[in-house]
Amino acid sequence: MVTTYLDFEEPIKELVDQINQAKEISEKSDVDMKKTLTELNTKLAKTTKEIYDNLTPWERVQVSRHPERPYTLAYIEAFTGGNFIELFGDRNVKDDKAMVGGFGLMDGESVMFIGQQKGVNTKLRQYRNFGMANPEGYRKALRLMKLAEKFNKPIVTLIDTPGAYPGLEAEERGQGEAIAKNLLEMVQLKVPVICVVIGEGASGGALGIGIGDKVLMMENTWYSVISPESCSSILWRSWDFKVDAAKALKLTAEDMLKNKLIDGVIKEPLGGAHANPEEAFKLVKSEIKKHLKVLKKDSPKKRIDARIKKFAGMGVYNSK
Amino acid sequence: MAWFRRDKEGITTPTTEKKETPEGLWYKCPECNTVVTSEDFEANLWVCAECQYHEKVGPEEYFKFLFDGGKYKELDPNLYSADPLEFEDKKKYADRVKDTMEKTKLKDAIKTAHGKLDKKDIVIACMDFKFIGGSMGSVVGEKIARAIEFARKKKYPFIMISKSGGARMMEGAFSLMQMAKTSARLAQLAEAKVPYISILTNPTTGGVTASFAMLGDFNIAEPKALIGFAGPRVVKETIGKDLPEGFQTSEFVLEKGFLDFIVQRNEMKQKLALLLNMLKK
Ligand SMILES: [Zn+2]
Numbered sequence: 169m170v171t172t173y174l175d176f177e178e179p180i181k182e183l184v185d186q187i188n189q190a191k192e193i194s195e196k197s198d199v200d201m202k203k204t205l206t207e208l209n210t211k212l213a214k215t216t217k218e219i220y221d222n223l224t225p226w227e228r229v230q231v232s233r234h235p236e237r238p239y240t241l242a243y244i245e246a247f248t249g250g251n252f253i254e255l256f257g258d259r260n261v262k263d264d265k266a267m268v269g270g271f272g273l274m275d276g277e278s279v280m281f282i283g284q285q286k287g288v289n290t291k292l293r294q295y296r297n298f299g300m301a302n303p304e305g306y307r308k309a310l311r312l313m314k315l316a317e318k319f320n321k322p323i324v325t326l327i328d329t330p331g332a333y334p335g336l337e338a339e340e341r342g343q344g345e346a347i348a349k350n351l352l353e354m355v356q357l358k359v360p361v362i363c364v365v366i367g368e369g370a371s372g373g374a375l376g377i378g379i380g381d382k383v384l385m386m387e388n389t390w391y392s393v394i395s396p397e398s399c400s401s402i403l404w405r406s407w408d409f410k411v412d413a414a415k416a417l418k419l420t421a422e423d424m425l426k427n428k429l430i431d432g433v434i435k436e437p438l439g440g441a442h443a444n445p446e447e448a449f450k451l452v453k454s455e456i457k458k459h460l461k462v463l464k465k466d467s468p469k470k471r472i473d474a475r476i477k478k479f480a481g482m483g484v485y486n487s488k
Numbered sequence: 489m490a491w492f493r494r495d496k497e498g499i500t501t502p503t504t505e506k507k508e509t510p511e512g513l514w515y516k517c518p519e520c521n522t523v524v525t526s527e528d529f530e531a532n533l534w535v536c537a538e539c540q541y542h543e544k545v546g547p548e549e550y551f552k553f554l555f556d557g558g559k560y561k562e563l564d565p566n567l568y569s570a571d572p573l574e575f576e577d578k579k580k581y582a583d584r585v586k587d588t589m590e591k592t593k594l595k596d597a598i599k600t601a602h603g604k605l606d607k608k609d610i611v612i613a614c615m616d617f618k619f620i621g622g623s624m625g626s627v628v629g630e631k632i633a634r635a636i637e638f639a640r641k642k643k644y645p646f647i648m649i650s651k652s653g654g655a656r657m658m659e660g661a662f663s664l665m666q667m668a669k670t671s672a673r674l675a676q677l678a679e680a681k682v683p684y685i686s687i688l689t690n691p692t693t694g695g696v697t698a699s700f701a702m703l704g705d706f707n708i709a710e711p712k713a714l715i716g717f718a719g720p721r722v723v724k725e726t727i728g729k730d731l732p733e734g735f736q737t738s739e740f741v742l743e744k745g746f747l748d749f750i751v752q753r754n755e756m757k758q759k760l761a762l763l764l765n766m767l768k769k
Binding site: 332333334335336338339340341342343344345347348349351352355356371372375376378379391392393394399402403404409412413416417418419424427429475476479480481482483484485486487488 | 566567568569570572573575576577578626627629630633655657658659660661662663664665666667668669671672673674675676678679694695697698699700701702703716717718722723726727731732735736744745746
């Protein structure tokens with residue numbers, strides 16, 4: 169059950185409270201609340217739909233960061249029914265807790281799952297470094313991708329990061345080189361690669377595991393070169409223009425698809441993924457399986473050529 | 489002393505450069521305050537003879553001393569920025585581009601060219617910091633991608649001179665995807681075994697560092713350049729304390745293992761020629 173409501177979800181919260189009250193009344197007394205409950209539930213569905221059909225870009229950014237939104241490991245758990253072997257470490261420096269991965273069995277098929285992982289509570293958020301990977305996270309991701317390639321297993325990456333970690337040690341250990349290397353290598357992977365933005369897709373930190381045959385975004389996620397807050401601080405020289413920045417950046421799934429920078433949008437359950445995680449898992453899984461089925465029919469060369477052609481074609485410019 | 493001879497015509501400075509020096513005749517080093525005549529400064533390839541401070545210069549300057557006789561043919565000279573997001577912050581991006589083009593007489597933050605280096609064909613792409621901080625938008629990405637394609641098809645070595653604050657925010661995710669685009673083309677160049685030398689100059693940060701700048705067969709840098717993924721201000725805010733002396737300089741990045749070597753500007757051409765010669769079949 170959802171316990172955190174965003175500002176614009178206030179009408180939803182009020183209805184949920186009313187429904188809970190009505191339930192309590194019917195449990196504690198003989199009053200028949202059936203009709204009231206039906207009406208309230210209809211109203212809740214209608215209100216939720218109205219709100220979610222009209223989210224502004226900034227509101228979508230807020231949904232993408234909802235504290236109860238499911239994170240990478242929850243998706244993998246649901247996709248594989250627990251048939252998942254997590255693999256740790258970059259074989260060089262350490263294991264990065266902000267980047268997870270491993271082989272999983274999805275309806276009998278082995279898949280390499282990789283993604284940024286955010287923590288589910290205060291303590292774990294720190295442990296996961298808020299989903300901001302260090303260079304060893306990107307190198308671990310690459311190690312696992314090469315492993316998948318070796319055994320001819322498809323790769324699914326789940327993207328959810330506020331950015332690659334901008335720390336001192338990250339710089340010392342080559343954050344830029346680590347991400348760059350992943351871009352170069354992912355372009356050439358011989359196995360099918362599907363990338364899904366399940367929350368935040370912030371800049372190079374997201375792209376570092378984001379080169380795929382199909383790049384998909386869930387309905388209430390964002391993907392851009394910079395977060396609206398940082399964009400506001402740099403271009404407006406103030407933190408107060410995040411709403412304007414979110415709009416200007418065209419960072420929603422819908423805009424990204426329109427600009428042909430992604431290959432598809434995955435619907436979310438009514439009220440967002442956090443309102444019904446099980447349904448969200450199902451929707452994402454079915455999209456992944458649908459695309460994998462098609463991609464597997466092509467030869468590695470055909471997939472790689474198409475991947476290069478797709479990314480090489482991105483960009484809009486004038487010529488005179 | 490460089491073994492090659494520079495053409496006298498090859499070292500004339502464009503008028504835009506001269507305006508930046510006081511009275512158009514002198515250059516004052518921002519590091520050690522030494523004053524030299526513009527002519528001597530140019531002759532020393534815009535490096536302070538006293539403290540070796542490497543002043544930021546653009547494609548025209550690099551092309552003049554790297555290409556034999558300062559002769560080259562520019563590739564794709566007509567590309568200029570569109571405004572795919574109709575972006576507007578305090579100013580419209582379209583206006584910003586137009587004003588910058590007028591002010592700098594440049595089309596965008598990069599020039600790419602084909603010419604000869606030590607009598608051998610070469611393709612050089614060089615970024616220009618004067619154009620919106622050398623930021624990478626669609627034009628920068630596209631011109632690099634096309635230059636790489638040209639180099640791959642002709643089997644000419646490719647040299648990339650980076651100088652950039654990173655992505656061009658006003659092009660949003662289009663700018664981000666230039667990292668993917670250039671890396672994809674570099675993967676094909678590597679597949680064809682065509683040499684790629686990445687030269688990192690002051691400053692090289694953000695998405696440029698996290699893509700083509702760090703992907704050279706050889707990553708080399710000018711001395712004391714700022715090189716990093718996150719900018720120093722961001723790193724400082726993240727760790728909440730002052731940064732160590734020399735953090736994110738070329739010398740630091742070399743010590744950490746991410747550069748092959750550091751090269752003084754006046755030895756750059758000689759070193760490149762020697763290195764490329766060693767790679768010949
Ligand atoms: Zn000096």
